[in-house]
Every structure is written in C-alpha cells, then in structure tokens.
Amino acid sequence: MPTMATAAATANRRRKSSSARRDDDAPLIPILARKVREVEAKAQRGKLGPTNRVKFQVIAFLVREERARVKADENVSTAARAELLKRLDGVATILAKTAARDTSLIQLLEVDQATSPVAKRMRRDWLLESGAELPEDELIITDAAPVQSPVVPAAVADRQVTPPQVLARREANPFLAPDLELRAPHPTPRRRLDGWELMGPLYKAFETGAGGAAASMELPPVPEFDRLSPKGLEVMPHQSRFLEAVREGHRSFLLADEPGLGKTAQSVLAASVANAYPLLAVVPNVVKMNWAREVERWTPQRRATVISGDGDQIDAFADVFIVNYEVLDRHLSWLGSLGLRGMVVDEAHFIKNLSSQRSQNVLALAGRIREQVRDPLMLALTGTPLINDVEDFDAIWRFLGWTNGEKPGPALMERLDETGLTPADKAFYPAARDAVISMGIVRRKKKDVAADLPDKLVADLPVQLDDEYGRSIRQAEQELGERMAARYRRIIEARGDRVLIGEADDDIVRLVSSQELEESKAAGTGAENVFTMVRRIGQAKAVLAADYAAQLQRSVGKVVFFAKHIDVMDAAEAHFASAGLRTVSLRGDQSSTARQEAIDAFNNDPDVAIAVCSLTAAGVGVNMQAASNVVLAELSWTAAEQTQAIDRVHRIGQEEPVTAWRIIAAHTIDTKIAELIDSKQGLAARALDGEAVDPTSSDSVQLSALMHLLRQALGAA
Structure with missing residues (x-):
C-alpha cells in the first residue's frame, strides 16, 4: 500500500508532467509570463525606464505572434488551444493593467512589430530560450546605420540668430581648420556581448x-x-x-x-x-x-x-x-x-x-x-x-x-x-x-577629500500653526484625504470587494493618488490641491521662519534664508526690515549683474545681515560662505534641491560648521514631506557612494505624500 509521501510524490510528478506537456505546446508562454511580471514590478515602483519599455513592446508583439501561431496550429487539441489562449490573455491583461498605470505605454501596444535592433535582439533571445529554431536572417542582427540628426531641430529653426561679432570672426577665418586626427571610423569588430541587451x-x-x-x-x-x-x-x-x-x-x-x-x-x-x-x-x-x-x-x-x-x-x-x-x-x-x-x-x-x-x-x-x-x-x-x-x-x-x-x-x-x-x-x-x-565618473565627498571642511547638520524646527489660518490648513488636508478616500471606496465597491477599516489596497491607493496628482498639476493654483496646500503652509510659516532667522542672526551673524515662493520672501523681507536688519535678495527675475552684486554685498559687507534667496533661483552656483547658518523656510519637492541650497554655504572657503534649520509645520503634511525628502538621499548613497542603504521608492515626493494622506484617511497609515 503506498504511503502518503509516495502518493504526494506521484501527484507532484503528474502535475509536473501535465505542466511539461502544456508548455511543450507553447514553451514561449512561461517566458512571457515571467518577463511581464518583471515589467509590472518595475512599473509599480515607478522605474519603467527605456529598457523596460522595450521589454514591454517585445512582450506585446510576441503575445500577438504567439496567439496567431496557437490558433493556426492543427496539432494542438481544442482543449489545449483554449488553455494556451487563456494563458496568453493573462499576459495581455497584465500588459493592459501596466499600461493603465503608465499611459505612455499605450502607444507601444499599438506597434505592429519590434523594429529597433535592441528589440529584435530581445525577441531573438527569448525565442531561442524557448527552443525555437530561427532562420539565419533572424539570428544575425546588425545595428541600423546611425542617422545624423541636424544640430538645429526644425522646432527651433526659425529662432536662430547670428551675432554680428560671429560674422566678423568668420570673415577673419572663413575656413574651419580640419582636425587631421579625425579619420573615418574603422568597422567595429564583432564583440562577444554584441548579442546581449x-x-x-x-x-x-x-x-x-x-x-x-x-x-x-x-x-x-x-x-x-x-x-x-x-x-x-x-x-x-x-x-x-x-x-x-x-x-x-x-x-x-x-x-x-x-x-x-x-x-x-x-x-x-x-x-x-x-x-x-x-x-x-x-x-x-x-x-x-x-x-x-x-x-x-x-x-x-x-x-x-x-x-x-x-x-x-x-x-x-x-x-x-x-x-x-x-x-x-x-x-x-x-x-x-x-x-x-x-x-x-x-x-x-x-x-x-x-x-x-x-x-x-x-x-x-x-x-x-x-x-x-x-x-x-x-x-x-x-x-x-x-x-x-x-x-x-x-x-x-x-x-x-x-x-x-x-x-x-x-x-x-x-x-x-x-x-x-x-x-x-x-x-x-x-x-x-x-x-x-x-x-x-569622478565622485568625491567632502568628508573624504577636504578634511579641513567643517561638517554640516540639518536640524528640524517644528512650529505650531495655532491661528485660524493654521486650522484651515489642517482642515483642508483632511478634506483632501476624504475626497481621495471616497474615490478609493467607489473603486473598491465597483470591483465587488468590501471596504475594510484599517486596510488599504496599495495598487488602488497608488491609482487614486496618481489621478489626484495629475488633476492637481492640471488645475494649477485655481483649486485646492496638494500644491496650493503646501504653498499655504509656506505662507503660514513665513513670519515664524523669519522671526527665527532674525533671532539666529543676532547670535551667530550672517544668515542665508531660503524660500520657494515670492510671497514668502516678501513677508520675510518685511519682517527683517521691521527688525532693523539689512538684507539682500536673490530672485529669479534679477539680471546676472544685480545678482552678483547682491552676493558680493552679502559676503563682503559686514552690515548685510541676511540674504533672502529663492530656493529655485539661488540654489545652484552661488557662493555664500560668509554665513554658516541656513534657514529653510519652505521645503523643496526634491532632496537634491535642499542639498544644493545648503551647499551654497557648506563649500570650500567655509571655516565653521554649517547648520541648516528646516522650519517644519507640525501636524501637517509638511512633516511627511520632510521625511520623504530625507528618504530620497538613499538613492545617490547607494548608486554613487556604494553605501548599504535600504532601497526606497522612486515615487515622487508629491505622489508619496498624497498616498500618505489617503492611507491616513482610510485609517491605514
């Protein structure tokens, strides 16, 4: 009498045998299923770059090609054919769901064939992996001869100018001296990796x-x-x-x-x-x-x-x-x-x-x-x-x-x-x-190559928005979260699922948040959304941040004050003026001369106490090492922008430790944005500096913040 273990082993062999027979009819399908899951996973993490777009295109093409082959294969039984088409439909469904997540993929579904050399190689490799026999002309894939695009695109051809001095230079030397070392390129030898993506x-x-x-x-x-x-x-x-x-x-x-x-x-x-x-x-x-x-x-x-x-x-x-x-x-x-x-x-x-x-x-x-x-x-x-x-x-x-x-x-x-x-x-x-x-690639960190350069510290200063304006901001956050939660519930109910308190479907959370973000971008400042909300938080913090900067200046000397919006800068400058502090301003609408004069005054004039700077316009290429303290009145949407702003002060020539004071509106989305910005530092640390940092989502800070608000409204934060 067979034991339970023997019976289980026999059943397992039968399942494997059945699977093998099924895959013998279409050995390409398991490969397509594996590849489409890889693309889906990348799309869910927001990392669908050029390589995975090509993979998406090749999968779509091969699904169509394989469906036509299965339908025409007279050696496949009716039942087997139905099963294979069902499995191909499963792959196609995942493609459609992925395209719904990233609508730019939809046009790739409409392409009749994978024509680029990379796509052709990918198709060839998958077919060979499935055991298919390919004709010789499909085995050898050569790169298309590069088509040299004009240096002046048609879209800007009518804008071209030729300064008078350039004409004078051409007349003085009408012939461009040839580079005698520049010879016709030799044919590129075939390399071992030529066939690989x-x-x-x-x-x-x-x-x-x-x-x-x-x-x-x-x-x-x-x-x-x-x-x-x-x-x-x-x-x-x-x-x-x-x-x-x-x-x-x-x-x-x-x-x-x-x-x-x-x-x-x-x-x-x-x-x-x-x-x-x-x-x-x-x-x-x-x-x-x-x-x-x-x-x-x-x-x-x-x-x-x-x-x-x-x-x-x-x-x-x-x-x-x-x-x-x-x-x-x-x-x-x-x-x-x-x-x-x-x-x-x-x-x-x-x-x-x-x-x-x-x-x-x-x-x-x-x-x-x-x-x-x-x-x-x-x-x-x-x-x-x-x-x-x-x-x-x-x-x-x-x-x-x-x-x-x-x-x-x-x-x-x-x-x-x-x-x-x-x-x-x-x-x-x-x-x-x-x-x-x-x-x-040359990448040096300050701590490695400039031992005499002081360290920098980012310190968060939570502030309470206790007035009526602050309460209205928190109310607007709750209303935004509830609006998204209502949309979430409608999708769940339409799908026939029950809405469970304290739980959330991550895919639908992302879908609802992405839709809200797109609508917010389209609406601009004309409606209440995540962008107008963050701007209102900045306005509410303006005087509080300026007051802190003024107090800081009295104890440490010069201070650099960064804000994202002009009205926040205006409010801060008015506060500094009322406190008797002399300031300079760096804004996007200044001429290069006026900007440099402001920088020089801040660095060289002892009477200039504070530089009020636009986070976007003065966040790069500006040296303000006369100060060692930075106040960030508003948060950026990217970690890079914050780092660039702080490093206007923390650079060669700095002789003191640098502290950046981030003004955070407590109990608002501001706190989550600061957390998300810090988490984004991990990507560069992992890719460029080889540090063992846990991977974080590549979603934008805006999308992650909206997903947080939605989960909070659903009680699943």
Whole structure:
C-alpha cells in the first residue's frame, strides 16, 4: 500500500508532467509570463525606464505572434488551444493593467512589430530560450546605420540668430581648420556581448550598488608641483588629481563631486590642460556671471564671453563661450559651426528629461562636436546626478558618448567585453559598474577629500500653526484625504470587494493618488490641491521662519534664508526690515549683474545681515560662505534641491560648521514631506557612494505624500 509521501510524490510528478506537456505546446508562454511580471514590478515602483519599455513592446508583439501561431496550429487539441489562449490573455491583461498605470505605454501596444535592433535582439533571445529554431536572417542582427540628426531641430529653426561679432570672426577665418586626427571610423569588430541587451544590466549594476565601493575612477596621485594655479591661488589636492587625469589624456567625465568642492574651477583648468578651446559652457542662468569670473580667476590668459538674449554683445573671438539653457536654442546654428573643441554642461541633471527641448539641444551640439573633433573635452558637472531613478544617468551618458541610449558606445563595449562575463553571470554587475566608472565618473565627498571642511547638520524646527489660518490648513488636508478616500471606496465597491477599516489596497491607493496628482498639476493654483496646500503652509510659516532667522542672526551673524515662493520672501523681507536688519535678495527675475552684486554685498559687507534667496533661483552656483547658518523656510519637492541650497554655504572657503534649520509645520503634511525628502538621499548613497542603504521608492515626493494622506484617511497609515 503506498504511503502518503509516495502518493504526494506521484501527484507532484503528474502535475509536473501535465505542466511539461502544456508548455511543450507553447514553451514561449512561461517566458512571457515571467518577463511581464518583471515589467509590472518595475512599473509599480515607478522605474519603467527605456529598457523596460522595450521589454514591454517585445512582450506585446510576441503575445500577438504567439496567439496567431496557437490558433493556426492543427496539432494542438481544442482543449489545449483554449488553455494556451487563456494563458496568453493573462499576459495581455497584465500588459493592459501596466499600461493603465503608465499611459505612455499605450502607444507601444499599438506597434505592429519590434523594429529597433535592441528589440529584435530581445525577441531573438527569448525565442531561442524557448527552443525555437530561427532562420539565419533572424539570428544575425546588425545595428541600423546611425542617422545624423541636424544640430538645429526644425522646432527651433526659425529662432536662430547670428551675432554680428560671429560674422566678423568668420570673415577673419572663413575656413574651419580640419582636425587631421579625425579619420573615418574603422568597422567595429564583432564583440562577444554584441548579442546581449546591456542597458538594463548597466542600470541595475548601479541601482543595487554592485561592488560596494564609491563610484569614482582611479585617479593619478597628486603631482609634486602645482603647475596650474595662477599667482595667489592654490589648487586643492583632489582638484589636482582630477587635472592629472586630463593631462594623461582622459577626455570625458561625469564630475559628480559633492556641491562645494570646486567643480567649476576644475572644469576651467581642465580646458587649459587639454587646450580645449573654443570651449562652450552650458549653465543655469544664475551662474553665468560666476562662470565668467572663474575663467578670469583661474585662467587669466583666456577670454570668456557671456551669451545673453540674441548675443549682440558677445566677444566672438573669446576662448570660452558661456550660455544658459534658456537661450541656447537661438544659438545652435553658429555654435555648431564654430569648431568647438570642448563642452561643459553645468548642473547636468537639468538634461535628464530626454523629451525636453533643452536636453535635445545639448545632445545635438555634443554630437556635432564629436563629428568635428577627435576626443573633445566633454564634462558633465552635477553634485546630484540622480534625482528619482538610476536611469537619470541616461542623458548624461549619451552626452558623454558612453552610450546612445540603446546600447553602450564602442569604448564602453570594449571595457565590458574585457570582463569576460555576460549578464547571466552574477559577477557581471560589479564588473560592469567598474567599467562604466572607469569611463570617467569622478565622485568625491567632502568628508573624504577636504578634511579641513567643517561638517554640516540639518536640524528640524517644528512650529505650531495655532491661528485660524493654521486650522484651515489642517482642515483642508483632511478634506483632501476624504475626497481621495471616497474615490478609493467607489473603486473598491465597483470591483465587488468590501471596504475594510484599517486596510488599504496599495495598487488602488497608488491609482487614486496618481489621478489626484495629475488633476492637481492640471488645475494649477485655481483649486485646492496638494500644491496650493503646501504653498499655504509656506505662507503660514513665513513670519515664524523669519522671526527665527532674525533671532539666529543676532547670535551667530550672517544668515542665508531660503524660500520657494515670492510671497514668502516678501513677508520675510518685511519682517527683517521691521527688525532693523539689512538684507539682500536673490530672485529669479534679477539680471546676472544685480545678482552678483547682491552676493558680493552679502559676503563682503559686514552690515548685510541676511540674504533672502529663492530656493529655485539661488540654489545652484552661488557662493555664500560668509554665513554658516541656513534657514529653510519652505521645503523643496526634491532632496537634491535642499542639498544644493545648503551647499551654497557648506563649500570650500567655509571655516565653521554649517547648520541648516528646516522650519517644519507640525501636524501637517509638511512633516511627511520632510521625511520623504530625507528618504530620497538613499538613492545617490547607494548608486554613487556604494553605501548599504535600504532601497526606497522612486515615487515622487508629491505622489508619496498624497498616498500618505489617503492611507491616513482610510485609517491605514
């Protein structure tokens, strides 16, 4: 008589046999089911980047292809056919649910075939994994010949200007000297990894912090003599090591030093070491004047010119051309034909959105420079290269020529090939991360390279909003939470489920919160939503924060006061004036000259007590180390913006410990936003610094805050 164990084993074998027969009819379906779950998981975490979009497209195509094959296969029984179609419908349902979560995917469902080389390789690999026999023309997939896009997109062609001085320069030298080292590229040899999809694994290598070490390439030692600093200045050791790498021939860098470590000075001197003139610096508007000063300061033998408006006042014979992102689109034509030998993108995280015109302008110019010059100097500067997701690297890597978005460039591919590994090997990921780092990622932290730089502390100061205005804010928060909760309950009831007190379906919470966020963005300031609520909190805190800053100033000296909205700045300035304190203001509507005069007055005039600064307009490229205390009257929506603001004070030249005082409205959504901002610091720590930080959601702070409010209203917070 068989034992219970024997009976169970027999039943298990029968189940496996049944499953094997079922999969024998369509061995591709289990692969599609596994892949679609991977895409769904990424979408739920808000990490559906370019690689997973291609995967989504290939799954959709193969589902259609497999459905047609199953229907036409006469060797499959009617019952088996019905079962296989049911399983394919399950995969298609998950695709539809994922597309509902991210509506930009819907257009990929309508594509009849996966046409890009990456998609074709992905399809081929999955079919081979399923045991399919493919014709030879589907086994060998070649990359399409690159189509050179014009440096001036059609959308901005009618805006192009040519400053008079540029015409004079052309007349003085009508022929652009050819780069004799720039030869026709040799055919790229076939490499072992050519058949692999590699962008996803590269992002994963950084996302997991594979390898555990800081993301910084090996740099040469500090030279024995400082051969670069002009009289009266001195290059710091960490800057010297970077410049030695340039001297040894390295030409593309993601310079991701923490804010305040002198990235501008390193870039200016790197251009001198590499003789990368003419040099173009694309920078935020607020730092154009500072860039011109740094060129004059560190390379006094070189001339810099700042491009404003139509560029009527520029010096076309200068060595360094400085332009802000906002006006770059007018000057693409003549900059593309100037013969630039180097390009710097300051605050390079500004170009992370590849669909923006700003990003496209920068990438088009970078491509033109690489066409004209062999090994140009290409520098991407940002202390915060990652904002929400590791694929924020994408645009920066494209700018540097390391990848083209679909696959690694030849130099990076060669380094990956030298590892002898493939993405199927666990050891590939730390090796791949090291290969990308060796392309030119330089990341130094203040605590590592500037031992004499004081520490910084972020201290939260909760304030009570006890007046009628404060009570109305808390009431508005409750009403917003209840509005979302009502929508949540309607969805649950329509689905036929019971609403359970104290419990919440995470998918529906996300769906309702996402819908509320989209409606809030569309409504702007015309209706009560999360944005108007946070603004009202800032207004309610304005005088409280200003009063604290005034008290702080009396005990510690100069203070930098940051706010996000103009009306909060206005209220603070009025309070400081009534207290007899002299202030300067840094706002987005100032000219570069007025802004620099305000900065100089704050740093040099002992009678200027407080600088009232816009969090967005003065958060980058501003040196205010005359103060060691910062007051953050309003919170940003990103950790990076907060860090940038604090580092206007915590930088080279600072001689005292730095404290940033965050004014938090207690018992409001302000408290949750501060918590979420702090949690976002983990992404950069994990990807760039190799720290063992628990992964956090890549959802925006706005979405996470709304989800928190909804859960709170449902009693499930």
